[in-house]
Amino acid sequence: MGQILANIFRVLNWLGLTYFLALNTIYLILIIAASLNIGQYFRKRPYLGLEEALKSPVTMPVSILVPAHNEEAVIVESARAILALRYPQFELIIVDDGSSDNTFSLLQEEFQLVEIPFHIEQLVPTRGLTKSVYIAPGLIDLTVMRKESVGQKTDALNAAINIAKYPLLAMVDADAVLDQDALLMVTLPFIDDPISVMATGGAIRPSNGCNVVRGRMTEVGMPKSWLAKIQIVEYLRAFLLGRTGWSRLHGLLIISGAFGVFKKEGVIAIGGYNHDSIGEDADLVARLHRYYTNARKPYQIVFVSEPICWTEVPEDTATLRKQRQRWSRGLAEVIWTNKRMIFNPRYKSVGLLAIPYFIFFEILGPFVEIGGILILAIALIFHMVNFDFAGLFLAAALLYGILLSILSLLVEELSYHKYDKWRYLRDAVLASILENFGFRQLHAAWRIEGTWQALRKKNRSWGTMVRKGYTQPSTSP
Amino acid sequence: MKVALILSVTLLSLAIIIFTFLTIILRFWRLNRSKRYALYRAKVRKLIVELTVDEQEPSDKNFTRKLKLGQLEELSESIATKVKGESKDRLVSFLESKGSVTKAIRRTRRIGSIGKCNAASFLGNLSIARARPALEALLGSRNREVRISAARALGQLGQPGSIPALLDSLDKTGKQLPFGACIVALLDIGPKGEEYILAGLEGAGERQRAACAEILGIINSIRSTQALIDHFQNDLSIDVRIRCARALGRIGSPRAVSQLIRGLEDDNPLPLRLVSCRSLGQLGDPEAVPAIANLLISDNHQLLNTAAQTLSQLSSEGFKSLTSLAASHSPNREYALEALARKSVKSAVIEPQLEPLEVLFDYQWDKFWQTYFEF
Numbered sequence: 120m121g122q123i124l125a126n127i128f129r130v131l132n133w134l135g136l137t138y139f140l141a142l143n144t145i146y147l148i149l150i151i152a153a154s155l156n157i158g159q160y161f162r163k164r165p166y167l168g169l170e171e172a173l174k175s176p177v178t179m180p181v182s183i184l185v186p187a188h189n190e191e192a193v194i195v196e197s198a199r200a201i202l203a204l205r206y207p208q209f210e211l212i213i214v215d216d217g218s219s220d221n222t223f224s225l226l227q228e229e230f231q232l233v234e235i236p237f238h239i240e241q242l243v244p245t246r247g248l249t250k251s252v253y254i255a256p257g258l259i260d261l262t263v264m265r266k267e268s269v270g271q272k273t274d275a276l277n278a279a280i281n282i283a284k285y286p287l288l289a290m291v292d293a294d295a296v297l298d299q300d301a302l303l304m305v306t307l308p309f310i311d312d313p314i315s316v317m318a319t320g321g322a323i324r325p326s327n328g329c330n331v332v333r334g335r336m337t338e339v340g341m342p343k344s345w346l347a348k349i350q351i352v353e354y355l356r357a358f359l360l361g362r363t364g365w366s367r368l369h370g371l372l373i374i375s376g377a378f379g380v381f382k383k384e385g386v387i388a389i390g391g392y393n394h395d396s397i398g399e400d401a402d403l404v405a406r407l408h409r410y411y412t413n414a415r416k417p418y419q420i421v422f423v424s425e426p427i428c429w430t431e432v433p434e435d436t437a438t439l440r441k442q443r444q445r446w447s448r449g450l451a452e453v454i455w456t457n458k459r460m461i462f463n464p465r466y467k468s469v470g471l472l473a474i475p476y477f478i479f480f481e482i483l484g485p486f487v488e489i490g491g492i493l494i495l496a497i498a499l500i501f502h503m504v505n506f507d508f509a510g511l512f513l514a515a516a517l518l519y520g521i522l523l524s525i526l527s528l529l530v531e532e533l534s535y536h537k538y539d540k541w542r543y544l545r546d547a548v549l550a551s552i553l554e555n556f557g558f559r560q561l562h563a564a565w566r567i568e569g570t571w572q573a574l575r576k577k578n579r580s581w582g583t584m585v586r587k588g589y590t591q592p593s594t595s596p
Numbered sequence: 597m598k599v600a601l602i603l604s605v606t607l608l609s610l611a612i613i614i615f616t617f618l619t620i621i622l623r624f625w626r627l628n629r630s631k632r633y634a635l636y637r638a639k640v641r642k643l644i645v646e647l648t649v650d651e652q653e654p655s656d657k658n659f660t661r662k663l664k665l666g667q668l669e670e671l672s673e674s675i676a677t678k679v680k681g682e683s684k685d686r687l688v689s690f691l692e693s694k695g696s697v698t699k700a701i702r703r704t705r706r707i708g709s710i711g712k713c714n715a716a717s718f719l720g721n722l723s724i725a726r727a728r729p730a731l732e733a734l735l736g737s738r739n740r741e742v743r744i745s746a747a748r749a750l751g752q753l754g755q756p757g758s759i760p761a762l763l764d765s766l767d768k769t770g771k772q773l774p775f776g777a778c779i780v781a782l783l784d785i786g787p788k789g790e791e792y793i794l795a796g797l798e799g800a801g802e803r804q805r806a807a808c809a810e811i812l813g814i815i816n817s818i819r820s821t822q823a824l825i826d827h828f829q830n831d832l833s834i835d836v837r838i839r840c841a842r843a844l845g846r847i848g849s850p851r852a853v854s855q856l857i858r859g860l861e862d863d864n865p866l867p868l869r870l871v872s873c874r875s876l877g878q879l880g881d882p883e884a885v886p887a888i889a890n891l892l893i894s895d896n897h898q899l900l901n902t903a904a905q906t907l908s909q910l911s912s913e914g915f916k917s918l919t920s921l922a923a924s925h926s927p928n929r930e931y932a933l934e935a936l937a938r939k940s941v942k943s944a945v946i947e948p949q950l951e952p953l954e955v956l957f958d959y960q961w962d963k964f965w966q967t968y969f970e971f
Contacts, residue, residue, distance in 0.1 A: 162710050163709070163710070163713070163741045165713070165717070166713040166717070166741035166742075166744055166745045167741065167744070168741075168744040168748075168774060168776065168777050170780075171744065171747075171748065171774075171776050171777045171780040171781075172776050174780050174783070175776035175777075175779050175780050176779065176783075176810070176814055177775060177776055177779050177810055178776055233937075233941045233944075235934060235937035235938055235941060236930060236933040236934050236937055237930075237934055238897075238901075238930040238931055238934055240897035254938060254941055254942070255941075256941050256942060256944040257942070257944070310774060310775075310776050311740065311774050313775075507598060508597070508598060508601070511598065511601035511602060511604075511605055512601060514605045515601055515604045515605050515608060518605060518608035518609060518612060519608055521612055522608055522611050522612050522615070525612055525615045525616055525619070526615060528619050529615050529618060529619045529622070532619050532622050532623060532626075533622065536626065541623070544619070544620070544623060548616060548619075
């Protein structure tokens with residue numbers, strides 16, 4: 120019995136080691152691919168043609184869609200900031216999705232909204248009844264739609280798509296803080312290639328600890344909470360570098376729901392957002408991949424690495440847990456819905472690389488990580504732990520994780536250099552180390568919970584995120 | 597296996613230490629460089645102004661000897677966009693004397709896209725007329741950013757002779773100039789290039805004709821009305837026809853009305869009908885009202901919406917047809933109601949909120965006294 124157990128543990132050791140090497144090597148490849156991309160982008164930045172796009176009368180106009188459910192803390196400043204974006208022609212559509220707070224009254228007071236009769240064509244399906252439509256007088260192109268909430272952000276977005284009048288749709292979260300050129304940067308791929316580019320996403324960074332005045336980022340800072348600091352490093356590594364890497368490998372599967380631009384004809388062709396999906400952003404992108412590949416039409420989905428959208432991240436474990444559960448649940452559901460794409464050479468790098476990566480490393484990764492800890496515990500009970508091996512393996516796993524985070528910091532330092540104070544760098548390095556002791560394991564457990572919920576098809580609600588509102592500027596001289 | 601793990605742990609630890617130090621060193625270098633560069637920049641800027649704009653001898657001769665040409669060029673370029681006339685000429689001749697202009701023209705032929713972009717930007721900002729052939733050659737580059745910088749520079753040069761090269765670059769397979777970049781360059785050259793743009797409208801390339809139609813509308817080229825009408829009617833490309841319709845609306849010639857009305861007919865593609873409708877709205881001719889009002893019986897949401905919005909902008913005739921539709925029992929009356937409401941809200945003048953003192957002035961004193969005396 121003892122021998123059998125020992126053999127099992129030996130096999131598991133090898134499996135774990137191989138898995139851990141494969142996962143981190145893929146991360147390393149993604150970081151290298153992203154660094155090359157960012158380096159190239161950074162050197163060409165002055166010649167990208169932003170000013171030409173701004174001045175050109177033929178730049179494609181954009182409908183900016185903002186779903187808002189109980190967003191009274193941020194909605195007015197957010198709307199003001201969006202209306203002040205540098206872009207030749209755009210409209211802002213805010214959907215008040217059954218808010219029970221002052222979201223609508225604040226908007227009405229600020230922009231002197233007037234109700235108009237409306238007629239909406241159902242280009243994409245909606246569930247909640249549209250109650251009224253308001254527009255702002257004068258030159259401001261602002262429409263506010265009030266609808267009954269069905270508890271789904273996707274329904275609000277679909278309702279907004281139905282009244283959008285321009286060929287490009289920008290989906291923006293109500294609490295997102297956009298840089299002034301954010302829209303220009305993210306629509307640049309559409310301007311270059313108006314035929315085949317179907318969607319673009321911008322890089323997202325945590326806004327916690329930053330100074331935001333009138334919906335505009337005035338100073339980038341680090342939050343006090345270590346949980347938020349760890350998330351800053353995590354966003355840098357996983358979202359900025361990970362997604363840039365996938366974009367370079369033509370396998371981008373997620374465009375963040377906080378800020379992404381889509382071609383309207385594409386979104387309508389696939390029937391808009393899927394009401395039943397909790398990971399609506401990944402679901403939309405996966406369906407776009409599927410639709411255009413099946414239709415044999417050339418298409419591109421591009422990621423812009425410039426940090427242009429800032430969003431508040433949870434600073435308490437309860438909210439963070441819900442968020443991460445939702446992400447994992449969403450991802451598992453999206454992959455299940457699009458299972459025909461898995462290892463299907465027709466879908467090229469999405470089917471052969473991106474989706475298998477998400478299955479083996481993003482969905483199964485937490486199971487392997489927590490499983491490893493459990494096996495270690497069992498081995499300890501049966502006195503079968505080879506302490507040398509276990510210690511070295513654990514050390515290698517932790518050190519590889521830290522190395523990847525430090526490499527992300529180095530890329531950030533070489534390129535955008537947003538966290539410019541010495542103490543921010545110190546905190547980021549510390550967060551890169553601390554992340555591996557506790558947070559990573561907890562995160563793995565939350566992700567398992569999310570995947571489990573997806574398997575049981577339970578808990579489809581979005582959950583609530585408590586907004587702090589924007590930090591006011593300091594009054595010190 | 598144990599050895600491999602020990603080796604991995606050692607290597608990983610080393611890598612972490614090296615990369616952390618590298619990040620710290622990089623930050624030191626960056627901060628130091630930006631401080632030094634800011635000081636240097638201030639000195640060089642002062643010197644350039646003395647040498648070129650004020651025509652003085654440099655106050656710091658030691659510094660002049662140590663000047664680095666690259667930074668001098670970079671700063672001259674940033675100043676060049678802010679000075680005009682004789683000052684700019686002096687700045688250019690100063691840089692010519694240093695050999696910078698010739699060097700920049702040579703740089704456009706070297707390998708490396710960033711160098712080419714920098715050279716094009718330098719030549720464009722300084723408006724070096726003799727750099728035109730070099731910049732036109734850059735339009736054929738395989739690199740997108742190089743093509744954009746060349747187009748931008750040619751626009752800054754403002755020579756109508758470069759228009760054919762700009763237009764040709766729109767249809768080069770695999771080396772296409774982005775449409776927006778070409779449009780902006782053509783706009784920078786402006787109406788003096790009308791002749792070339794009109795000739796370009798007869799070109800073979802679809803994107804070229806589309807750009808010409810767009811620009812002719814923007815620069816209000818009345819003499820191109822007939823050519824635009826011809827292309828609106830007969831061009832093989834729908835995109836060109838759409839842009840011609842838009843241009844005709846912008847130019848505002850009454851000659852285009854009857855043609856645009858034909859553009860509303862059912863056998864035309866939907867995008868063309870929509871743009872024709874909007875252009876008729878811009879022309880504001882009451883003659884178009886019945887044709888647009890006819891669209892209000894359509895079953896296409898986009899067409900109905902556009903027609904109703906256009907009618908709301910079209911004089912009293914359009915307004916009348918909308919109000920009669922709004923009062924009817926037609927299933928499409930909601931479109932008329934929405935268009936009328938949008939028009940009235942959008943044209944509403946918002947009174948600024950009254951200050952406390954103004955409230956006193958604005959108070960209806962006559963009513964107050966009336967009430968008071970009645971009491």
